Structures are given as structure tokens and as C-alpha cells.
Amino acid sequence: MADHVLVTGGAGYIGAHACKVLRNAGFVPVAFDNLATGWRGAVKFGPFVQGDLMDRAAIDAALSQYRPVAVMHFAALSLVGVSMQDPGLYWRVNVNGALNLLEATVAAGVKNFVFSSTCATYGDQDGVLLDEDTPQRPINAYGASKLAIEEMLRNFGAAYGLNHVIFRYFNVAGADPDGEVGEQHTPETHxxxxxxxxxxxxxxxxxxxxxxxxxxxxxxxxDYVHVMDLAEAHVLGLRRLLDGQGDGVFCLGTxxxxxxxxxxxxxxxxxxxxxxxxxxxxxxxxxxxxxxxxxxxxxxxxxxxxxxxxxxxxxxxxxxxxxxxxxx
Incomplete structure (x- = not known):
């Protein structure tokens, strides 16, 4: 029987492509999404749970029903401009939502967590090739909220043995070449x-x-990275954890x-x-x-x-x- 993976934001642009790559790799992706910016029609590769990360009971129920081997976390508010105008919203939704998810993950006995972070955690470091050792100095609430989640993951790893992989990247582009899923935002900003x-x-x-x-x-x-390349990196990160190779932080770009x-x-x-x-x-x-x-x-x-x-x-x-x- 194939292993399940809970994919938060699985009805969104990157999450839907990750679900396709997970399915092709032999997993059963369970898309968990509140459809605030995602699309029900993008969920094509496994079960769908309509739920919000601010609702701990909904997360607990999904984890109990599907008993995944890992959580892959994409769901977040991600518009930099809005995060500068309304930072409280980004701290509340992104950080509190991730905290609910992490606590539920640990409580359910799930040991593997793949996190979609961002190069926005580096801030405005112009003209420098950003890598995993570049100092992180976010300049907006979006980047700061993602950095806070990275720190939470390290804390949960130390306290509870939660294995984790973190990915940082900039601009994602392209679509599934088979035409099953693609990019669709309201409003569009890319x-x-x-x-x-x-x-x-x-x-x-x-x-x-x-x-x-x-x-x-x-x-x-x-820098731009193809969405399918990005999704494949997340599955490689998942396999790293399942193979017991340890935590990791990885930048993704060209x-x-x-x-x-x-x-x-x-x-x-x-x-x-x-x-x-x-x-x-x-x-x-x-x-x-x-x-x-x-x-x-x-x-x-x-x-x-x-x-x-x-x-x-x-x-x-x-x-x-x-x-x-x-x-x-």
C-alpha cells in the first residue's frame, strides 16, 4: 500500500505540481487547502481535505484519517507588498498556522517534514549569489514569517526528533508539460x-x-526555476528523510x-x-x-x-x- 503525504497548500500552484510529482513517485498526496488562493480543480492526484491551518482540529482529523509518513508544507500568504502593509496578518496566518501544523504533526507521531521556505529570508543582498550559508536578514513580514518557521523547525527537531528539510527559492515559473495543472492566481503578480x-x-x-x-x-x-523542477526537489528532499539521511537546508535556483x-x-x-x-x-x-x-x-x-x-x-x-x- 502506497504511503500518504499530507500536502498543505496542495490546491495551489506549487502544491498541485508537487502532488503530481508525488503521485508519479509512488506516494498518495493528500491535498490540505482552505481554497483561499487555491483551486479545487487543481486537486487531481489524490484525496482532498478542505481545511485551514488555523483550525487545529481539522489538521488533527486529516493526520488521523490518512496517517501520512510525512508533511509537505506549502500553504502560506506570500505577497510581499501586502506583508509590508499588513504585517500582523502575515505573522498571524503564516506563523500561527505553521505552529498548529507542527504541533499536530508531532502529536500524530509523524517524523518527517518538508518545508517550502523562501529566499526572501535573505533580505536585500544585492548582486550576491545566495546560498545556504548567506546570512538571513529579511526586510518584510513575509520573509520574516518564513524565517520564524525555519527556526521553529529546528526547535521541534531538537525537542521531538522531527526530521526536516527546508527549501529556499525565488521565482517559480512554467507549468506541468502534460497540461494537467498550471499557474493560476487571483490577482496575478508573477x-x-x-x-x-x-x-x-x-x-x-x-x-x-x-x-x-x-x-x-x-x-x-x-532567478527563475521551473515548477516541475522545484516539485521534484521537494520529493528528493522527502526521500532523503525517509532514507534516514538527516536534516538539510537547500537553495534552489539556476x-x-x-x-x-x-x-x-x-x-x-x-x-x-x-x-x-x-x-x-x-x-x-x-x-x-x-x-x-x-x-x-x-x-x-x-x-x-x-x-x-x-x-x-x-x-x-x-x-x-x-x-x-x-x-x-
Whole structure:
């Protein structure tokens, strides 16, 4: 009988792709989601539990019913701008929700926990290749809340023997090449789907925020990783724990970023369509270049970001954008 894995945020963008990769790896993913930003139609690869991490009884019931071998935690509020305007909301939901989940996990006797953290825990460390040893200095409540959860995991590991793997990454892009799941947010804030919406006329234009950065083309640079590569890393992290290889922290990226203009040019090559753009001012807090290294993940997990090229990520996102999308 296949082992179950409880996937919080399993109806969301990254969580749904992780559920697919878990299913393909022989696990039964149990998607636990309150559908605040997730989609019922994205749950295709295992059971669904509609529940909220602020509701301890709901977590306890799911763990009791499915008795998973591990918890994979994606669920979180993740809009940086909102976290700066309403930090209390992010501390309350992200940190208290994670605390409920961790306490329930330990109480249920589950010993393995895979956490989806963020490179936002590093703060504004411009132009530095971020890795696992880079000092963490978050500058917004989103990054701070994720760092707090990392610390909680270390505490729970020391106190209760909770084995854990932590992943930090920046921008996730692309979609399942099979077209079963993809990226769908309300509101949409990510560059590639916003760009594709502009191409398709779903929005008037793509706004390019700042063209005077000290980069080759004047636009800021970010690292991107394909969502399927990211999901596969989480499953490799899970196998590490199940094999008894110990805790770990891993950054996931390509080690080289792409500028906004490079993303736009790549989309022209993939779609053979022009991107209507509007030039805007820099946004407060936007760094010049944020790039994540992943040498440790490649060495210790055998991870390979093989789909994380701009053409592949845009091609898969473009194919998904032609589909009807999720409902409910």
C-alpha cells in the first residue's frame, strides 16, 4: 500500500505540481487547502481535505484519517507588498498556522517534514549569489514569517526528533508539460503569466518597473526555476528523510538570473507575438539582482534543474495559458 503525504497548500500552484510529482513517485498526496488562493480543480492526484491551518482540529482529523509518513508544507500568504502593509496578518496566518501544523504533526507521531521556505529570508543582498550559508536578514513580514518557521523547525527537531528539510527559492515559473495543472492566481503578480496575459489581450500591457538599473539592459535581474523542477526537489528532499539521511537546508535556483527584458525577448521567440509594454518607475524595495545557487541540492540530493531554461518555462506557461484553467 502506497504511503500518504499530507500536502498543505496542495490546491495551489506549487502544491498541485508537487502532488503530481508525488503521485508519479509512488506516494498518495493528500491535498490540505482552505481554497483561499487555491483551486479545487487543481486537486487531481489524490484525496482532498478542505481545511485551514488555523483550525487545529481539522489538521488533527486529516493526520488521523490518512496517517501520512510525512508533511509537505506549502500553504502560506506570500505577497510581499501586502506583508509590508499588513504585517500582523502575515505573522498571524503564516506563523500561527505553521505552529498548529507542527504541533499536530508531532502529536500524530509523524517524523518527517518538508518545508517550502523562501529566499526572501535573505533580505536585500544585492548582486550576491545566495546560498545556504548567506546570512538571513529579511526586510518584510513575509520573509520574516518564513524565517520564524525555519527556526521553529529546528526547535521541534531538537525537542521531538522531527526530521526536516527546508527549501529556499525565488521565482517559480512554467507549468506541468502534460497540461494537467498550471499557474493560476487571483490577482496575478508573477512576471511570466502577466506577460502572457498582455500578449493575449487579457490586460492592456505589461508594466516594466524601472529601466535604469545598473544591468546590461537597465532592467532588474531575477532567478527563475521551473515548477516541475522545484516539485521534484521537494520529493528528493522527502526521500532523503525517509532514507534516514538527516536534516538539510537547500537553495534552489539556476545560479544565473534573467533580466525583465530578456524574459520579454524570450517570450517573443516562443510565442511569435509582441509584448505590449508600459515603462514605469522603480518599485520601492526592488533589488538590482537576486540569484540563488543550488550546488548543495545538486550534490546532496542529485537535483538537476533541467527544465529551468527561459524557453522551456515560457513554452509550458504559454501552453497552459491556452487552456480553460481551473474552476472552484
Amino acid at each position: 512576471l511570466i503569466p502577466l506577460m502572457l496575459d498582455a500578449i493575449e489581450g487579457k490586460r492592456a500591457a505589461l508594466t516594466v518597473f524601472g529601466t535604469d538599473y545598473p544591468t546590461p539592459d537597465g532592467t532588474c535581474i531575477r 545560479g544565473s538570473g534573467f533580466s525583465v527584458r530578456e524574459v520579454i525577448e524570450a517570450s517573443r521567440a516562443v510565442t511569435n507575438r509582441e509584448v505590449p509594454i508600459v515603462l514605469g518607475d522603480r518599485r520601492a524595495g526592488d533589488a538590482v539582482a537576486l540569484v540563488s545557487g543550488s550546488a548543495r541540492a545538486m550534490r546532496d540530493l542529485g537535483w538537476e534543474p533541467k527544465r529551468s531554461t527561459l524557453p522551456q518555462m515560457i513554452r509550458d506557461a504559454w501552453a497552459w495559458s491556452q487552456k480553460p484553467g481551473f474552476e472552484g
